Amino acid sequence: MWDKQWITYAKQLFGGSEQGLEYLCRYTHRVAITNNLIIDIDDGKVRFSYRERGDDNKEKELTVAAGKFIRWALLHVLPRGFTKIRYYGFLAHANKITCMELIRAFIDPTAVYLQKLVESVQEMILRLIGVDICCCP
Numbered sequence: 001m002w003d004k005q006w007i008t009y010a011k012q013l014f015g016g017s018e019q020g021l022e023y024l025c026r027y028t029h030r031v032a033i034t035n036n037l038i039i040d041i042d043d044g045k046v047r048f049s050y051r052e053r054g055d056d057n058k059e060k061e062l063t064v065a066a067g068k069f070i071r072w073a074l075l076h077v078l079p080r081g082f083t084k085i086r087y088y089g090f091l092a093h094a095n096k097i098t099c100m101e102l103i104r105a106f107i108d109p110t111a112v113y114l115q116k117l118v119e120s121v122q123e124m125i126l127r128l129i130g131v132d133i134c135c136c137p
Contacts, residue, residue, distance in 0.1 A: 017107070031076070032072070032075075032076035033048060033073060037049050037050065039061065041066070044065060044066050044067075045063050045064065045065060045066060046063070046064055046065075046066050046069040047061060047062070047063040048061070048062060048069075049061050049062075050062060090102075090103060121133075122134060
């Protein structure tokens, strides 16, 4: 498959680029389920909480058989040789600095980005809340 030339088809998003980015972020920067969402494991059943996006983002609970829960979780495990996209391409940590200017140019070439501030903790607190932490009140 590595030798095959791939062409990716991407149609125009209905909700715009923000909706597309939000959709991708849900899948690239989250695990299948975190431990703090699991409420109870008892008698071969797993009870966990989740948010229902289609129902005003309400938090709900679901209880399923342990086997079914494990099967659902394993659907998110990548086969050998596959890489999560957050570790690959322009999202890879090694490429973030070199690709950032190119990514910004594609998103909005006219945008002006602030330079990262290099300041001490004392300077940051003074700038943000106006308190000099070196002076005793």
